[in-house]
Amino acid sequence: MGKYYLNLDHDIDLKKTMDIEIPALEWIPFNDRFQTVWYINGKPVHITMKQIAPRKLYFCYNDKYVDDEYIHKRVRNLFPFYLDQVNTGSLKIIQELASYYRNVAYMKSMDPFRSLILTILSQNKTGEATRRAFFNLAKNVEISPLKLSEIDENYLRNLIREAGPYKAKFIIKISEILKDKFDGNLSNILLLPTHEALEILTSLPGVGHKTAACVLVYAALKKDILPVDTHLRRVTYRIGLYNTDIPFSKVKKKVIINHLLSIIPDAGYAHLYxxxxxxxxxxxxxxxCNNCPINNLCKKRI
Ligand code: SF4
Structure with a gap:
C-alpha cells in the first residue's frame, strides 16, 4: 500500500470543494473518504483521499509498485488555487463571494479526456449518478480515446447506465475522432486559443458549449470562457449583474457570458461562486436570503 501526505498552504473545505466541480465528480465518497481509479502504465490504481487536518490530506493507493512520484505529482496538482485567490475585479458583491468561499479549492483535471467524459456523463444528471457511472466505468476500462474507440457499445451502455446509456454512442464516436484526427490526444486542442479550442470541442458529437467550457476551465484552466448552468443564470440575474430590464426567461446565454467576461477578470473560475x-x-x-452572505448587496430580482 502506497501512502502520501499532502500539506497545503491554505485551509481547505474539502466537502464543498468536492461537491460540484467537474474534476471532483471522478471521486466517489464513502464514509469520510473519497475514492477514484487512475490508470498508470495501463494498470488500474485505486486512490483514496481523506482530510486529516485543515491543511493536510492523506492519500493511499493499492499498489506499492506504481511510480510513487507520478502519483504524488498528480496529487499535488489537484488543487492549484483557492476561490479567494481568483481575480474578481472591483465589484464588491463578487469580492464578498470570494471571501465567503475562500476555503473552497479550485480543482484541476489532470486528464482532459477524463474531464470530457465526466462532463458528458454529468449532462442532465445529478452529481451522485455521474459519480457512480464514472466510477463504474473507470473500474473496468481505461478511460482513453484508444480504449473507448474499441469498446463494445452494449458493454459501455451497461457501464454508464446510471448517467444515460444513450451517451455511449457519443463517447465511442468522440473517441474515434480523437484517435483518427488528433493522435488520441485532447491536450493539443486545449493548447489552442480558447475560441479555436471551443470550436473544435463543440464540433464533437454530444458536446455543446457548456460541456466544452467545463473542459476548458478545469482541464486547461482557461478563464476567458464560462460554463453557464441553471444556477449561474438564476443567481447572476437575481444579484442584478446585468443592466437589463429583460425578464429572466428572455436573457440570452450569450449576454450573460459576454457581460461576466467584461466585468470579472477571472470569469472562468468565478463561475463557481x-x-x-x-x-x-x-x-x-x-x-x-436571510442567511445569504450577500444579502445586503443583492438586488433580489426574484
Ligand atoms: S440574497 Fe437572496 S436572491 Fe440574492 S443571491 Fe442571496 S439568496 Fe439569492
Missing part, C-alpha cells in the same frame, strides 16, 4: 451560492442559498423556489 454562482453555482455554489445557487446550491447553498439561492434556491429556485425558496431562496434563503
Amino acid at each position: 454562482f453555482v455554489l451560492l445557487g446550491r447553498e442559498f439561492c434556491h429556485s423556489r425558496k431562496p434563503l
